[in-house]
Structure formats: structure tokens, C-alpha cells
Amino acid sequence: MKVKNYVKTSLAPGSLVVTEYLKKSGLLPFLEQLGFYLVGYGCTTCIGNSGPLDDAVEKAIVENDLVVSAVLSGNRNFEGRVHPLTKTNYLASPPLVVVYALAGSTALDITTEPIGLDKDGNPVYLKDIWPTNDEITAAISQFVTPEMFQERYADVFTGTKAWQMVEVSGSELYAWNENSTYIRKPPFFEGLTTYQQAISPLNGMQVLALFGDSVTTDHISPAGQIAPGSPAALYLLDKGIERKDWNSYGSRRGNDQVMCRGTFANIRIHNQLIPGSEGNVTLYHPTGEQMTIFDAAMRYRDAGIPLCILAGKEYGSGSSRDWAAKGPFMQGVKAVIAESYERIHRSNLIGMGILPLQFINGESVKTLKLTGTETFNIDISDATTPQQEIAVSATAPDGTVITFKAISRIDTPIEIQYYRDGGILRTVLKKLL
Template identity: 60%
Template sequence: MTAKFDPFGARDVFSTSEGDLGIYRIRKLQEAGLGDIDKLPFSIRILLESVLRNCDGYIVSEDDVKLLAGWNPANPVASEVPFMPARVVLQDFTGVPCVVDLAAMRSAMQRLGGDPAKINPLIPVDLVIDHSVQVDKFGTQQALEENVALEFHRNKERYEFLRWGQKSLKNFQAIPPNVGIVHQVNLEYLAKGVFLRQDEKGTVALPDSLVGTDSHTTMINGLGVVGWGVGGIEAEAVMLGQPIYMLTPQVVGFELTGKLGAGVTATDMVLTITQILRKEGVVGKFVEFFGPGVSHMSLADRATIANMAPEYGATMGFFPVDSETLNYMRRTGRTAGEVERVERYTKELGIFRTDEMAPNYTSLVRLDLSTVEPSLAGPKRPQDRVPLKSMQSEFKKSLVTSPNERGFGLAEADLARTAKVEDNGNSSTIGHGSVVIAAITSCTNTSNPSVMLAAGLLAQKAAAKGLTSKPYVKTSLAPGSRVVTDYLERAGLMDSLEKLGFNLVGYGCTTCIGNSGPLPDPVANAVTSGSLVASAVLSGNRNFEGRVNPHVKANYLASPPLVVAYALAGTVDIDLNNDPIGTSSDGESVYLKDIWPTNEEILETMEKAITPEMFQARYNSAYESNPNWNAINVPDSELYTWDGSSTYIQEPPFLDDVKETVDPIESISGARVLALLGDSVTTDHISPAGAIAKDSPAGKYLMEHGVEPVDFNSYGSRRGNDRIMHRGTFANIRIRNRLVPEKEGGWTKCFVNGETMTIFDAAEVYKTEGTPLVVIAGKEYGTGSSRDWAAKGTFMLGVKAVIASSFERIHRSNLIGMGVLPLEFPAGSSWETLGLTGEETFDIYLSDDLKPLQQVTVSAKNANGEVTTFDATVRIDTPVELDYYRNGGILQTVLLKLLKDAK
């Protein structure tokens, strides 16, 4: 938006080679005695610039500016900050439902008598199609071509719909499939560092900032860009001119000193930082990195750390702009004018970092990088770091550890189980820990040339010694952008990777999000028949249960070179520091240290192999680079023509009953528990993701509509169809509903008939009875990716409230955005300590004068008539969130506002 007035006299100009540009000087606030701006964390300064520039006395008030300018590091005032990002970034899994909702809003606007053309993004929106490619084919030169062909076959309807959006919606661009992963494309191309806008006085510069519909949007923090992941429904509100309302954040300063030692990768560093910050407790906070270690760190390494902010729980992992930022922009082909603008503007505004600058932080954490050691993380969570030297012993320990403590609960008698993989006359024996997937994948590491080239160099050394990957390992290489294969080829390393089976399978987010594709039948059969705890090793950021592949229980995050190493070893039940990784062609034992590249080799290869021209050549043609995409022909129309027979795109029911007058908030009475859950239930557990099982409600629905199992595709690819997503909510094969402790997966007990049935089927029974539902959970409910369908599906099941010990930030917000009430148990309490079993009937006492963070009474009556009463905190944190809840959700709120403004 453009500021209507400038109450603090902050608008000024500064000179560049492009001419004079406007700037809102935050130091004016220091001169006015409103705060010590020079001591604010850099991330807070950027938020402050936004509220200062957008101060209009209505959406952003003068008090908003004053409160943020006076940010107190020890105890920030718990006020809401209305943040107006410069742009929005989408990926196609989460972007499709965003565009579906915009199309549905256009249809609803027409039904209400308004102008559908009023529904458009009001700020730039970039969608990168990167989450739809699946690793069906691997280990051959044809894998890429065949996977891309399958991708377009499966996603024809989705891609036609996105092409309609590209043509019909203003301020909306789509980067076609097979270009790269959204976060790497954002880092290498979309991000500008500084954007230009027009206000009533001319052109004004502003910091690049964004929200994205993927939790790893934070990767851009490595470039000094403020941004984080939000749910799709939040992103839609931002697209439509609404600010992100957030409580003033605490900012944890993370001081980095020293340098990484020999043989230690950026992945090892980020897994260490993730473990430290998870233990520190930074959920809902900003983390800002500083210190001499930052100055010695490449921007790709910074981006690797920033990428993992969701894994350590922070809203952001921020690295301010400095000289390395400018160097990276030059190295990735940005123009001289763009780089000069970033340098001039950030220095003028006071957000250009030097080692001498020392902001005040809420708290401090420190790490000497020289103490980092080679590591993995797993087998079920990214914060559970395992030193490489302890990997074998820790894996063995996990086999016998209880599932409640993130183990596998095997009995001693089960530990020796093995199975034969019989494939075309060849036979291999596998056991617990056998690596059946080794994937170089995901944005975390494929954006970082140091670890990608390290993987190539290790492959080169291994191939030279005659080593090969084990035959039962599904190997894959899915780079984050085409530039990666350009520099691997220029360095002469692609051939070696291919010799070990790491052929190119696609440019996109594959194994890390569950698009690993099926295991070969002989391997899957062996894992199943032997009841084996098979393993995956992937260079990703997520390894939650059930995410990577339904046949794989132990999932370990690792650097790309370690992914290659474990493909050679074929098992995680090995001590790679002391045991041979294989036998050379001349019969000699080969150890990991024999093939591990030196830091000097990696640096020398980077300097020779990577040029700015590579980035310019690839991204200058990004929008037209896919002929299959260019060939999609759709009609121009303001309204999307919904096809009732489509199994990919359907008009969702969220706006079917929207009306101009809003009903008052009322109590929730006679609610039954749909699911009783423990701690750390992730959005992967809640939201439909991965493969669609044939015997699941979603699978049955597809077969009823003429879709054969071979064409099911993934839940993510069908996010534009609420009928599929509704049926897949809480259907994860690893979720544990305590109402049916004897079963694993999406099952529950239905109290209408006493039967055990799928959660979807039970919800349908309750719907027929007119019974509202609640979900009861433990700590950190909703941890993980910003999956809007975790909230949308919850709403569609008929859940009116979720009562948990604590919530992860994004999912709590998304629940409110769908009109579902988040409630927290009293501090120090849980459903266990209150003696709840989930078999009670719940009443939640609400009224139309509900306030943010209010205490409300909840009563739970068991079958004997005994009542447990407790006060729960309404986790609606701001008045704006209360408006969303009152109106039934964000979409309804925005639609009614646009309708009112048009009349």
C-alpha cells in the first residue's frame, strides 16, 4: 500500500546511479527520542521500516510505530505488529489451493453481487512449480525425461488450472516445472534485496520482504531478506492487501566464532545449530546471527542455516546484509545496478552489517564453529543430531527403544531378522538399518555448491576405486536448480555420480517431501516380509515418521557426500570412521577417509566451475524454458469454469454459506473427541501428504470416480480437491490416536456406535448426528511445515476446537484462519494430568464478547456423569485474529471487506 501521510517526517531521498529514490529513514525516530534505533536487531529495524512507511493512521497507527521503535530486548511489549511484506512466494503444492481459493472467492463475489475482477493479488506473487515431480524412475540416463513425462501426465488438470491463474490473475507469475526448487529459485533469482514502489511523491525504495506458503521460505533470510512461512490462507490474505499481524518478537542473538574444521560440512553445522536452538527454545522468536564466524561464512552456508529455521522452531534465522551478500548477488548474475541499489539503500537505512555493530538481543547463544563435527540427524526428527562417530551405536539403541521415546520398540529376538532381495537372478541380504533410499534432495543442501561439489568429488574418488552403490539402494539426484547440474558437469563430476546411480531424476523437491516414489518391488517385498526397520539417508530437512516412504521407518538427514557414502555402505549399521565402506577393484579395503574430499579441493573446484553467466543464462529464460508448459492452452476468463467431474480441482465449500451479516460467537456444546494425541504431533501427521493408499477413504473415493491406483498421484498433487484432502486428514500411517491404542494410523473410536473406524468415516457419522468435534493433544501441536490443509481438513471434519498443551506458530494461526478455535490447557497441565481419557463429552463456554488470550471454562463429562472442569487459554492472540474467527475465517473476512468497499 502507499502511505497516506508521513507523521514522523521520515520520508527522504538518497542518490543512486538510477537517480534519486525515496527512503523512510528509521533514524528519524531516534532523533525524536522514540528509541535507540542503532541498537535494535537488524530484523526489527526492517519491520520498523515497514510500519513507518505504511503508517496511515488506519491499518498502521502511529502507536504501532512508537511501540516497535521502543522495542525492549529483555521484555518486548506484547503488541501486534501489522507487517506488510513486499511480495508473496508460493510453491505448487500449497500454491494450488491458494489459487483455488482465489477462484472460489471470485465465484462467491459474483454470487453476492460484487465484481469478481476485484479479486486479485495486490502485491507481486511468484509461484514456482517444484513439488510435483516424483522419483518413479532412477538410476538411468532416461530418469529425468521419464519422470517429467509422468509429472505432466499426472498433473495435467492442475497445470491447466495454474495456467488459467497466470492468464486471469494480475500480479501473478508462475515459473514452470523442471526449473528448480522454490527456495533456491528465490535465493538465486526472485529476491532483489531492495524493491521499488510508487507513492504520492514518486519512487520509493524498500527492503525486499516476503511471506511464503512453505515453512522453508526462511532460506531467504540468508540473503538478508525478512521472510518466513505462513499457511496458504494467511498468504492469501496478504495477497489481498491484509497485513500479517504478529506479536512483537523476541530476538535471540546467535554469535558464531571460528571456522569449520577439515572434513566438516555446512550440513553438519546446521544440524548442530538446530539441536542447540531446539534445546534453547526459540519457537515464535527471531534468531539473528552475528559475530566473526558470520563474516567468514559463505552466503550459501548462511542460507543452509536459515533454511532450517522451522526445524529449530524459530520464525526466522536471519543474517543481515553485508559485503558477502553483495558478492553473492554478483556471483549469481544480478546486475550491477541491482547490487549497487542494495548496497546504497542498506547503508543509508542502517541495516548493512559490520562486525563492529552490536545490537541488543533478548538473549544470546554462542557456537565456536571449530567444535562442529560430522553428523546426521534422526531417525525421526531433524533436531535429534547423531555424531557420525556414534551413528552405529545410536541406531542399534533406537531399535530397542520405545516408540514413545522415538525408537522402534523391537524385542531382542527381532534384532537378527534379515530378508532376501531377489532381483533378476541377483540376490542381496538386507537387515535392520539397510539403506534402501539414498537421495540428494531438497532446498537445504542442493542450494549449496560446497556440499554438492563435495558429493561429486567423493563419487569421483569412489568410482575411481571401483566402488559401487549397493544394488538395493534407490539412489537419486534432484538439484534445486539447473545451475547445479551446469557446474557439476563443468567440474566433470556428473559422470561419477551417475556411475554410482545418482542420475538426475528431476529439478524439484522430491524425497524430502515424500515424493520418493515407490521402492522397487523386490526391495519393498523384502522389507515387508522381514518386518525390517529399513533406512533412508537424504540431504533434506524433514525426516518425520511416514514422510519419506511408507516402507522406510528410520530416516536420517545428512550432507550430500554422506548420502553418497551411505549408498556405498548400504547400511546405517556401520561405523564409517573405523569400518571399511567397501572394497576397491583391486581387493583393498576402502575407508571413508580415503575418498572424502578436502576443503581445499572443494574450494578450488567451486572457483573453477561456477560463473555468474550460468545463473544469467538459466534464469533469463526461466518463464519460457519448459515447452510442455508453454503448450498448455486455456481460455481467458475472469471466472474459472469448475468441472464437477475433476479429481484434481474442485470449488471448495468454505464460502458456500458466506453472508453479509455475521452470526454471534456461541459456546461449543456436547462435543466429542475425534482424536486424542500426544506430544509433537506434526502437520505431517495431520495433513494429507505422500502416497494415497488404495484402501484409504481417499483411495476408495478415487476408485469410485474411475481413477486407477496407478494414477492416484500424491495427496500434495490433489490439494486443489477438497474431497480428497478431507478424506486424507489425520490419515498418516504413523499417527497414534490414543482412543485406539491398539492401532497405528488414521483410526478412531466413534462414540455414536462404539465402533473403531477411520477418522473420516467417524466424522461423517458425527456430522449426521449434528455432533461437534474437538481434538485433544499435547505439546508442540502442529510442528512442521506450513500445511494449510492441516487446518482446512480439520475444519472439514467438523472439528470446532483443538485443545493442546502448546501450539506451533503457523498451525495455530491457520486453525484460526479456518474458524477453528485453538485452546491451551492451563500452564503445567495436560490431558493426562487432568485425568482425561478422550471418552468425555466437552462443553466450551464462549460468548460474543470473547477477547484475545481470554481464559474460558471447559467442562468434560465422562460416562459416569463425573465432570472435570478447567480454564483454557484462547490462543487467539490479536484482535485481527479474533475478527477472522468471528467471521468464520480469513477468506470470509477479506471477501466481506472487499464487497463492502465496492458498495
């Protein structure tokens, strides 16, 4: 049996030991015959770093608007994460990943239908190739040993030859390279003072984006491929970086200019300010123009207009990605008003000085008849308390005012201090000064 020629395969173990026991058990050569060659370790395929599809395959998907799948043995199945063109994504055990690669389709019922044909043209079923529990246990006992881990990781801090060749200055302070497109001095401490700041009302905010339910941190701050024509791609091109060297958002997370441009740049995100749209686009309210979310944010910044986000349930679900809070902060977002939050993302928003407000039970963008074209004021003060009800007003372009109460999701007294200081990073640094 062979993997279908339109199926992209890759083997990305989380540990060097995996490669070792695949070799000793004799499985690795057979995986390679099927196209599962070692591509690297750790966060690769599951975070969108497995590289492009074949040009002909990509063209067929786009021109025919095909719904194509990814099957992986990772822990995230967000739409478009493995590759921007994969609309359906399934998590499976490693053996099932191989099975689906052989089958070439996730629409197949592999429990009853053949997954392929053998060399004589006879149908092959899952039951014909699936190992028994006894066979699996015997293989683990024989080939996965404590000595294997000890041998592989005895000198883990030595690193590879490439790592050892990295030049270091020996200084306790990092020497920032202004020309680097991977690591830049972050802007999060700019303007920091040792003076006690006060929490004040947030007025005159425009809506940068209006989202529905289950907007994940991968939607907010994608870690995978950098799309051609996107603000991040244009930035890298301007720096002389060719497309083949763009790498991914995940690899450039040390560069705030790339990550700020990548915020809300997921090609599958749906911004309801522009009904029916998909991808990195929003409405610039002062002129009614459509543009990328980054470009709009920068125009708002230049005009001195603060921003907010409106969202539905489970805002910020998924990975606890710090850039999903850092990116909106850099774009000028001062508050998020959502129906509910993922626990860690709520905390991360406060950690970057962004106010998370939650609609009171039963209320939402829809029930309050908000369109996202309103100008928002949030009446918060330095006397605020954890989970306080905060008055919010939204003034429509025709002058109509909608008022409602929202719960502050600053849940603890120490979080109030973080928010007062402009984020936890600033609080920590103030204590050190």
C-alpha cells in the same frame, strides 16, 4: 564401489543450475553410475514423491518388520515422509547421502568403519574419498558462476513445451472442471454472508482423535504417497483413476475431496483413543466401532455432532502446511485442546475458524484423567478477549463431569475477528464485497 542393490537412489535438485554445474564439473556421469539419476526438480524425494520401493524390498520390510532408513539432503526428516515404510530418517549433506548409499546402512560408524570395498577387495574409508576444503572451493569457483544462473533463468516464465501447450480460456475467472481429480472449486466460502456473526459456545463436541506430543503437520496432512485402501485411494478408484496414476497428496492439494480424506491419514500417526494403534484409525463413540478418521468424521457430520482434537506438546510442528488446518475444518473439527502449539499452525487453525485452546501450565490430558470418550463444552462468547481463560467441561459416558480452564490461543484482536467470521479467508472476502 557400487550402491547396494536394495538401496533406492534419486537425484532431485532444487534448481536447474545444480544440474548444469554437476555436468560441467564432470560429476553427473559418476553420480549416474551409482544410480543417482535426475528424477525432477523441487519437492520430490523429501516430500514422498520418489516413487515406490522395489516390490521384493517392500515385502521383506513388511514381513520381517524391519526398521529401515532414509538419508536425504532435504529439510524434513519426519517419520514415513520420504516413504511410508521408512521409520528412521536422517538429514545429511549431498556427499554424505552418497556415502550412506554406498555403505547401505545407517547403523555403520562411517568415521571408523569402512563404507565398502574397492574392486580389489580392499576396505574403503570415508577419509579415502572425502574431498578437501581446497578441492571443494576450487570446484565451486570454477563451475558455479553468475552467468550460469542468468542463462538458466533468463526465460523462466516461458516454461517448458508442455507448459506452453496448456490450453487457456483467456478469462479472468477460472473455469472449474467438475470431473477433475486435481483441482476442484473449494468449499471454504459456502454459506458466506455479509452479516456480522457472533462467537458462541461450542457444545456437545466428541473427540475425533487423541494425540500425544510432537504431532506434526505431516501427521495431520501427509503430502506423500496415497496408501492403498485409504479413503483417498477409494475416492480416486471410484473416479476411475488407476493406482499408477494416484500420484501423491501433495500433487492433489487442489482437490479438497482428496485432501479431506487424507487428513490424519499418515500411516505412522498414533491415536490414543485406540491404545497401541498406528495409522488412520479412530473410535466412533456412539457405537464403539473402529474406522478411519475420515469415515468417523463424516458419520459425525451426518449426525450433526461437532468435533474436537486433544493433543500434547508441540501440536502442529513442522512445515507450515495449510491443509493441516483446512483438512480438520472440513472434517468438522471446531476446537483443538493441546499443551502447546507450533507458532504458525496455531495461526492457521484460527485462519480456518478452529479454536486453539491450551491447557494451563502443568495440566494435560493425563493429569486431568481425560480419556477422549467425554463430550466437551467450551464456554466461549462474543465478548472473548485475546488469551482469555476459557471454562471447559468434559462429561464422561457415566455422567461424571470434569471441569478445567484453558487459555484461548486467539492471541490478538484481529484474530478474534478472523475466528468470528469463520476464518481469515472469509474476513478478507467480506472486506471485498
